[in-house]
Amino acid sequence: xxxxxxxxxxxxxxxxxxxxxxxxxxxxxxxxxxxxxxxxxxxxxxxxxxxxxxxxxxxxxxxxxxxxxxxxxxxxxxxxxxxxxxxxxxxxxxxxxxxxxxxxxxxxxxxxxxxxxxxxxxxxxxxxxxxxxxxxxxxxxxxxxxxxxxxxxxxxxxxxxxxxxxxxxxxxxxxxxxxxxxxxxxxxxxxxx
Amino acid sequence: xxxxxxxxxxxxxxxxxxxxxxxxxxxxxxxxxxxxxxxxxxxxxxxxxxxxxxxxxxxxxxxxxxxxxxxxxxxxxxxxxxxxxxxxxxxxxxxxxxxxxxxxxxxxxxxxxxxxxxxxxxxxxxxxxxxxxxxxxxxxxxxxxxxxxxxxxxxxx
Numbered sequence: 001x002x003x004x005x006x007x008x009x010x011x012x013x014x015x016x017x018x019x020x021x022x023x024x025x026x027x028x029x030x031x032x033x034x035x036x037x038x039x040x041x042x043x044x045x046x047x048x049x050x051x052x053x054x055x056x057x058x059x060x061x062x063x064x065x066x067x068x069x070x071x072x073x074x075x076x077x078x079x080x081x082x083x084x085x086x087x088x089x090x091x092x093x094x095x096x097x098x099x100x101x102x103x104x105x106x107x108x109x110x111x112x113x114x115x116x117x118x119x120x121x122x123x124x125x126x127x128x129x130x131x132x133x134x135x136x137x138x139x140x141x142x143x144x145x146x147x148x149x150x151x152x153x154x155x156x157x158x159x160x161x162x163x164x165x166x167x168x169x170x171x172x173x174x175x176x177x178x179x180x181x182x183x184x185x186x187x188x189x190x191x192x193x
Numbered sequence: 194x195x196x197x198x199x200x201x202x203x204x205x206x207x208x209x210x211x212x213x214x215x216x217x218x219x220x221x222x223x224x225x226x227x228x229x230x231x232x233x234x235x236x237x238x239x240x241x242x243x244x245x246x247x248x249x250x251x252x253x254x255x256x257x258x259x260x261x262x263x264x265x266x267x268x269x270x271x272x273x274x275x276x277x278x279x280x281x282x283x284x285x286x287x288x289x290x291x292x293x294x295x296x297x298x299x300x301x302x303x304x305x306x307x308x309x310x311x312x313x314x315x316x317x318x319x320x321x322x323x324x325x326x327x328x329x330x331x332x333x334x335x336x337x338x339x340x341x342x343x344x345x346x347x348x349x350x
Contacts, residue, residue: 038292045290107261132265139290141248191249192260 036183037139037147037158044070044149045137049104049127052113058127060102061153067094067175068149069101069168072135074108075116076193077143083162084116088123090168098151099172102127104134106143107192142189150175161187209327213320220316238271241280245270245287246297254297 039045048059060068071087073080091101103126105113110128117126129135138147141160148157148171157171163186174181242256247263255266273283287295299308334342 036292038289042289131268132262133269135262136266136269137290139248139292141291 037155039139039147039155040158040183042155043153044068044147044155045134047134047137049102049125049134050130051125051127052105052110052117058102058125060149063100063102063149064153065098065151067097067099067151067172069099069172070138070147070149071101071103071163072106072129072138072140072143072145072147073103074106074143074190074193075112076108077106077190079162079187079190080144081116081120083144083164084120086163086165086168088121089165090172091124093165093169094172097172097176099176100124104129106135106140107132142191145189148172148175148181157181158183160185160189206327206331209323237280238267238274241270241274241283242267244284244297246295248291248295252297 044060046059046061048057051058060070069087069090071083073084087101087103094101101124103124105126105128108128113126113128127134134140138145138155144162146159146163146168147155148159150156156175159167159171160183167184167186171181239256243254245255245266247253247255247258247260247266249260249262250258253263255263255270257263270283273286278286284296293300
């Protein structure tokens with residue numbers, strides 16, 4: 001190998017090493033559970049909820065023509081307890097503006113869901129997720145996760161982690177005004193009890 | 194009748210060719226097994242579940258994970274297969290909901306192509322380099338080089 005070839009090879013190997021180092025350094029910290037949803041910009045899945053206590057069936061498509069906030073949560077999820085009061089306040093504040101908040105209990109027993117609601121309060125419909133069909137349809141990777149669906153039934157944003165009243169209200173304000181909204185990551189999601 | 198005798202040592206060239214053939218045969222077997230393994234599986238549901246990553250796990254497949262979500266996903270795949278969905282339709286359904294990260298093996302197209310092409314490219318480059326070095330080593334020694342070698346040997350005490 002001539003000295004010139006050797007320099008070219010060493011430089012090429014060095015460049016590849018640097019590129020790989022940058023890729024690994026930037027991607028290793030990324031949690032795939034907090035990735036953006038491929039559902040953004042696409043129609044919301046056609047799921048039907050079995051509402052707790054009433055036993056009524058609520059197809060999400062019945063809420064077409066309204067903005068729908070779909071919150072996946074679980075009674076065993078610690079961040080879900082923290083966000084519950086904000087979701088109650090959100091449902092109350094935006095109820096007159098044709099905004100529906102819907103809770104979907106992920107990987108939960110109905111008794112535990114009712115106990116959670118007894119403890120922290122009721123204010124919007126909560127449905128059980130039979131065989132995780134709603135969670136699979138939305139591509140849920142953990143709880144809490146909140147999806148914003150516009151009046152046309154299109155998913156426009158996803159919030160991974162606990163949602164605050166401020167963030168939810170700001171997102172809804174922009175949707176009502178017809179402005180573009182962005183997904184966000186507010187913290188960790190919990191995958192198992 | 195077999196006669197015991199001294200085996201002649203193999204030349205470097207034969208050893209190299211043999212090694213390359215063994216490597217090429219191993220790669221060919223691996224590629225053939227990977228390419229045909231899933232479609233010939235007696236259990237399509239299990240084969241599909243092995244290709245999909247459990248969404249709440251780090252690197253476990255839907256088939257291997259003991260989580261309830263994985264069991265629900267497995268059950269959905271069973272229903273989709275029973276309803277006549279093709280393998281591609283089922284895989285696309287999960288990519289549409291969870292993204293391409295749901296695949297345990299990255300797709301051959303797009304950004305995933307780099308992961309498939311890079312090892313093959315590295316192997317090809319390595320092969321070219323080795324072949325180049327051998328070609329250089331195997332060439333005839335020129336008269337000028339013979340004279341120089343002879344001169345150098347004469348200098349030795």
